[in-house]
Amino acid sequence: MPSRDAIVATAQESIARGSKSFAAASKLFDRQTRERAWLLYAWCRACDDIADGQDHGHGMSVVEDAPARLAQVSAMTEAALKGEIVGDPAFDALRIVAAETRMPPEFARDLIAGFALDARDWRPRSEADLYKYCYHVAGVVGCMMAVAMGVSPDDAATLDRACDLGMAFQLSNIARDIEEDDRVGRCYVPEEWLVEMDIPPGQHMKPPFRSRLSVLARRLAERSAEFEASARIGTPALPFRSAWAVLSAADIYGAIGRTVAERGDHAWDHRVTTSKLDKLKFIARSAVAAAERRRRYPPEPRTIAWVRPGR
Numbered sequence: 103m104p105s106r107d108a109i110v111a112t113a114q115e116s117i118a119r120g121s122k123s124f125a126a127a128s129k130l131f132d133r134q135t136r137e138r139a140w141l142l143y144a145w146c147r148a149c150d151d152i153a154d155g156q157d158h159g160h161g162m163s164v165v166e167d168a169p170a171r172l173a174q175v176s177a178m179t180e181a182a183l184k185g186e187i188v189g190d191p192a193f194d195a196l197r198i199v200a201a202e203t204r205m206p207p208e209f210a211r212d213l214i215a216g217f218a219l220d221a222r223d224w225r226p227r228s229e230a231d232l233y234k235y236c237y238h239v240a241g242v243v244g245c246m247m248a249v250a251m252g253v254s255p256d257d258a259a260t261l262d263r264a265c266d267l268g269m270a271f272q273l274s275n276i277a278r279d280i281e282e283d284d285r286v287g288r289c290y291v292p293e294e295w296l297v298e299m300d301i302p303p304g305q306h307m308k309p310p311f312r313s314r315l316s317v318l319a320r321r322l323a324e325r326s327a328e329f330e331a332s333a334r335i336g337t338p339a340l341p342f343r344s345a346w347a348v349l350s351a352a353d354i355y356g357a358i359g360r361t362v363a364e365r366g367d368h369a370w371d372h373r374v375t376t377s378k379l380d381k382l383k384f385i386a387r388s389a390v391a392a393a394e395r396r397r398r399y400p401p402e403p404r405t406i407a408w409v410r411p412g413r
Contacts, residue, residue: 113144148192244268263336274359
């Protein structure tokens with residue numbers, strides 16, 4: 103059986119290959135939290151890769167055996183949650199982090215439910231549907247990451263804010279990846295929004311509708327910013343280094359949504375990324391914000407008109 107150190111090392115390689123943004127932010131955690139963040143990421147990344155036929159988030163393709171892939175992910179995840187040795191480093195990573203943190207098993211199952219939506223070619227009809235999807239594929243990951251940071255599974259208020267950050271990340275992702283998703287027959291822009299802009303089904307990436315689509319991309323970025331602002335209110339509940347990492351990730355990923363909005367009709371000419379220099383600037387700026395988090399982000403009622411499932 104691979105040692106914990108070996109599984110952590112594999113998880114570190116996974117996050118380095120799969121997300122430069124998250125890899126950069128994770129280095130700000132203390133060692134124990136950093137390792138748990140890597141372990142959790144490795145499992146999330148593996149589930150996503152298996153479900154979408156990709157390699158560390160790259161090369162998404164149309165899969166013909168989606169139900170079988172989903173069944174495989176679910177079975178391996180359930181084994182890990184039971185504390186069984188799975189024999190796959192990514193799923194053994196979940197076994198380790200779940201055991202060390204009292205991770206609620208329903209969180210892992212909620213994430214898999216998001217992959218099930220994609221497996222049956224589900225698409226959001228309304229804004230509420232959009233949030234449902236974002237919760238299952240990212241919001242719940244925010245909850246899991248908070249538990250990995252030491253937040254009690256019973257601290258619903260802090261978990262709500264952590265969930266909001268995951269929601270913000272996914273909304274920015276959706277805005278950035280509209281063209282990439284379209285290439286594999288997916289669309290996460292709500293049907294009601296497309297109807298509102300008089301964009302025919304399946305035609306949203308066609309040149310005549312580009313200016314209308316950019317309006318909806320800005321809307322997604324605006325919604326992302328609202329969730330991000332809500333998430334920041336939860337950082338006083340975290341230790342300094344965890345708050346620093348969270349605020350850095352919020353700045354780095356928030357820049358993606360803002361850039362998509364700023365590019366307008368040209369948002370999908372080239373994939374939006376955050377440069378190394380910008381990452382360093384965001385990390386430096388977030389150190390100050392983390393140090394001043396109790397003054398900058400005093401407790402206030404959560405104003406987003408959306409409730410996390412299970413609340």
